[in-house]
Amino acid sequence: xxxxxxxxxxxxxxxxIYSAFAYIYGTKKKxxxxxxxxxxxxxxxxxLVSVAAVALLYALVTHDFQLEYVSSYTxxxxxxxxxxxxxxxxxxxxxxxxxxxxxxxAAVFVxxxxxxxxxxxxxAASVIMLTEAFFLLILLFVSPPFxxxxxxxxxxxxxxxxxxxxxxFFHPPLLLAGYVGFTIPFAVAIAALVTRRLSDEWxxxxxxxxxxxxxxxxxxxxxxxxxxxxxxxWGGYWAWDPVENASFMPWxxxxxxxxxxxxxxxxxxxxxxxxxLIVLTFNLAILGTFLTRSGVLSxxxxxxxxxxxxxxxxxxxxxxxxxxxxxLYLRMEDLKSEAxxxxxxxxxxxxxxNNLLLVGAAFTIFLGTxxxxxxxxxxxxxxxxxxxxxxxxxxxxxxxxxxxxxICTLIGWRQASTRNLVRNFLGPFIxxxxxxxxxxxxGVREWYALIVFTVCGFVIATILYEWFRGTRARxxxxxxxxxxxxxxxxxTNRPRYGGYxxxxxxxxxxxxxxxxxxxxVEKEVDILPSESFTIxxxxxxxxxxxxxxxxxxxxxxxxxxVANHGGTLGKLIPEKYFHQNYxxxxxxxxxxxxxxxxxxxxxxxxxxxxxxxxKVIVNPLVKWIWLGGILLVFGALVAFWPEKExxxxxxxxxxxxx
Amino acid sequence: xxxxxxxxxxxxxxSGATYxxxxxxxxxxxxxxxxxxxxxxxxxxxGTVEQGPxxxxxxxxxxxxxxxxRLPVFYQGVVPDTFKTGIEIVVEGQLDASGVFQGxxxxxxxxxxxxxG
Numbered sequence: 001x002x003x004x005x006x007x008x009x010x011x012x013x014x015x016x017i018y019s020a021f022a023y024i025y026g027t028k029k030k031x032x033x034x035x036x037x038x039x040x041x042x043x044x045x046x047x048l049v050s051v052a053a054v055a056l057l058y059a060l061v062t063h064d065f066q067l068e069y070v071s072s073y074t075x076x077x078x079x080x081x082x083x084x085x086x087x088x089x090x091x092x093x094x095x096x097x098x099x100x101x102x103x104x105x106a107a108v109f110v111x112x113x114x115x116x117x118x119x120x121x122x123x124a125a126s127v128i129m130l131t132e133a134f135f136l137l138i139l140l141f142v143s144p145p146f147x148x149x150x151x152x153x154x155x156x157x158x159x160x161x162x163x164x165x166x167x168x169f170f171h172p173p174l175l176l177a178g179y180v181g182f183t184i185p186f187a188v189a190i191a192a193l194v195t196r197r198l199s200d201e202w203x204x205x206x207x208x209x210x211x212x213x214x215x216x217x218x219x220x221x222x223x224x225x226x227x228x229x230x231x232x233x234w235g236g237y238w239a240w241d242p243v244e245n246a247s248f249m250p251w252x253x254x255x256x257x258x259x260x261x262x263x264x265x266x267x268x269x270x271x272x273x274x275x276x277l278i279v280l281t282f283n284l285a286i287l288g289t290f291l292t293r294s295g296v297l298s299x300x301x302x303x304x305x306x307x308x309x310x311x312x313x314x315x316x317x318x319x320x321x322x323x324x325x326x327x328l329y330l331r332m333e334d335l336k337s338e339a340x341x342x343x344x345x346x347x348x349x350x351x352x353x354n355n356l357l358l359v360g361a362a363f364t365i366f367l368g369t370x371x372x373x374x375x376x377x378x379x380x381x382x383x384x385x386x387x388x389x390x391x392x393x394x395x396x397x398x399x400x401x402x403x404x405x406x407i408c409t410l411i412g413w414r415q416a417s418t419r420n421l422v423r424n425f426l427g428p429f430i431x432x433x434x435x436x437x438x439x440x441x442x443g444v445r446e447w448y449a450l451i452v453f454t455v456c457g458f459v460i461a462t463i464l465y466e467w468f469r470g471t472r473a474r475x476x477x478x479x480x481x482x483x484x485x486x487x488x489x490x491x492t493n494r495p496r497y498g499g500y501x502x503x504x505x506x507x508x509x510x511x512x513x514x515x516x517x518x519x520x521v522e523k524e525v526d527i528l529p530s531e532s533f534t535i536x537x538x539x540x541x542x543x544x545x546x547x548x549x550x551x552x553x554x555x556x557x558x559x560x561x562v563a564n565h566g567g568t569l570g571k572l573i574p575e576k577y578f579h580q581n582y583x584x585x586x587x588x589x590x591x592x593x594x595x596x597x598x599x600x601x602x603x604x605x606x607x608x609x610x611x612x613x614x615k616v617i618v619n620p621l622v623k624w625i626w627l628g629g630i631l632l633v634f635g636a637l638v639a640f641w642p643e644k645e646x647x648x649x650x651x652x653x654x655x656x657x658x
Numbered sequence: 659x660x661x662x663x664x665x666x667x668x669x670x671x672x673s674g675a676t677y678x679x680x681x682x683x684x685x686x687x688x689x690x691x692x693x694x695x696x697x698x699x700x701x702x703x704x705g706t707v708e709q710g711p712x713x714x715x716x717x718x719x720x721x722x723x724x725x726x727x728r729l730p731v732f733y734q735g736v737v738p739d740t741f742k743t744g745i746e747i748v749v750e751g752q753l754d755a756s757g758v759f760q761g762x763x764x765x766x767x768x769x770x771x772x773x774x775g
Contacts, residue, residue: 162739162740232738232739233736234736234738360663364663364666364667367667368674371675372678381677381678382677382678382679383675383676383677383678384675384676384677384678384697385674385675385676386676387674388674389674389675390674392669392674393667397663397666524714526712526714583742583743584739584741584742585739586739587739602736604712604713604714604736605711605712605714606712607711607712611711611712612712613712613713613714615736
């Protein structure tokens with residue numbers, strides 16, 4: 001089976017190269033048969049990569065330990081589902097997954113029926129195939145997934161127990177999909193530059209691909225944070241680790257891109273900016289893929305793989321940056337805006353400022369992440385920047401972004417009348433002030449907390465106000481009752497109202513982050529069984545410590561009962577696992593999560609007198625982050641959901657006349 | 659607005675920047691970097707790891723990646739699951755007067771394997 005896998009990869013590489021060149025050559029020479037053969041070659045690549053993927057899965061499932069990859073990441077005890085998930089547990093497998101996803105996306109892209117953008121498709125497909133060829137090159141010569149050991153081990157090394165968590169099934173593949181997907185819009189942008197078709201055509205082609213990829217990346221990021229929170233057990237969900245930053249930067253720039261293409265469609269402006277943004281997004285996604293597996297940056301995730309791998313990635317990024325920005329320069333004349341931003345007080349200007357802020361945030365994160373490399377080059381000594389830097393710089397930026405998102409709803413396009421703005425502004429502003437005062441009365445005194453919550457309240461109010469106005473208008477014009485009007489409003493304006501839902505979700509997440517960052521409380525205690533301690537309003541009583549064995553590990557479990565002045569709340573059982581196959585112990589934290597706050601208990605250590613050490617954390621509002629995340633995905637899906645293709649006007653008229 | 663961003667960046671940097679050294683480098687500059695918070699990168703020397711009572715402290719030595727220079731470390735805090743003997747690690751903390759590096763943060767790397775998370 002591995003032979004088949006190897007052959008499949010081996011054949012896929014030249015097919016991808018052939019497809020890339022045949023697409024361009026065939027289109028330039030108007031040789032339809034050649035273009036058709038390019039298309040077949042692309043589909044062949046998809047098929048071959050799928051075969052290779054199946055071969056790897058087969059090897060994983062059947063315990064083919066002669067394959068270095070299988071013996072590195074699985075063992076005889078590993079359950080079937082984790083054996084399948086081991087596909088992306090290692091470098092070679094995850095690159096294989098990248099190639100598989102790109103192959104599938106490429107096939108969908110060329111098979112899509114489209115009215116708009118037929119001329120762009122061959123050039124875009126060529127760029128996609130060149131990217132695919134790059135990954136196949138790596139799979140064939142640098143990180144072969146089917147590499148065999150000279151002997152057959154009796155058992156494999158097994159999967160790192162920290163990865164045996166449901167997150168393993170979703171976080172890596174979704175994150176990777178969130179990287180791979182940006183190849184398509186990038187390829188279309190290059191095609192648009194090459195063919196000089198730089199009006200809205202490429203934007204229309206690209207919008208839903210970008211949105212779908214953005215959804216994957218968002219879920220991937222949120223799942224990563226969630227997984228870190230429940231599994232890594234340090235009480236937090238984001239550490240500004242280089243690999244976390246690597247997947248956050250493309251997200252920020254992609255968000256900017258999604259908004260600025262709206263501006264291009266609406267007003268014909270920001271056309272150069274849009275090209276720059278998609279080139280950046282794609283390259284940041286490739287950079288993200290690279291950072292997760294290179295030793296360039298000191299990170300708990302990144303590991304020193306062969307330096308050739310790093311070099312190849314950097315060369316690829318260099319070439320695609322050069323191509324993208326170079327073509328941009330050559331086509332500068334064709335990209336002149338159709339209009340200008342007429343006034344500072346306009347929706348366009350809030351969009352633009354927010355775009356700049358998003359890219360600015362990505363830029364500061366980039367600088368902070370690469371600072372050790374830069375400082376070493378400049379001063380010969382490595383200087384790192386940690387969470388305080390990122391938090392201090394980014395918090396005000398993100399707050400400004402949120403605030404502007406709210407103001408933007410209230411401002412009209414082009415030149416908004418300041419009088420209208422003030423009128424629209426007043427209601428939400430008063431609501432927000434009211435919230436601020438109420439919070440102050442209830443004991444919130446930290447000025448930054450008040451600012452954050454007031455701003456969030458303001459933006460929620462603007463969105464709800466907008467919804468109310470829209471619903472009321474529908475009710476008056478179409479005589480629909482309010483409930484029906486509301487649903488129809490969303491239904492017929494999916495991109496816009498989906499966007500509003502996403503904004504609301506972002507506010508929920510922001511509130512969750514603010515609450516858990518500003519008001520978290522930590523305590524360390526050493527106690528004996530039957531003793532209690534308190535943290536905030538909770539009283540925790542240490543009941544007992546228990547040792548038991550399962551098939552694959554020894555478990556040490558400590559039971560604590562939790563109560564507050566309302567009575568008993570339940571039990572928490574933080575544990576430590578000692579796996580037979582794995583030297584390191586795994587700490588399983590115990591979390592009691594409510595909408596208000598999380599009670600988070602870590603078992604630190606114990607001795608033979610029964611004295612046990614715990615670390616307890618109260619994290620307010622963390623659940624808002626995960627709930628906000630779910631709402632965000634829902635809103636994005638609403639925005640993504642295609643509206644029924646409207647029939648051409650002539651057909652509709654004819655039908656109407658009957 | 660760019661000025662505001664630059665200002666934010668500058669102040670953020672001032673509060674978050676930390677020097678990063680290999681063990682050998684660090685020991686060479688020991689007089690100038692005593693008492694400041696730094697990060698030191700090295701390998702955990704097998705046989706030197708001792709866990710303190712109740713798992714709340716950890717003592718070990720780190721050795722320069724290229725061998726040779728060694729530094730004793732005393733860490734206070736919860737030991738991350740990824741820590742193990744022989745592993746590549748970055749310790750953040752300060753050198754104290756007696757030559758022991760007082761660490762408050764441990765960032766172990768997993769051995770040459772790509773593992774997310």
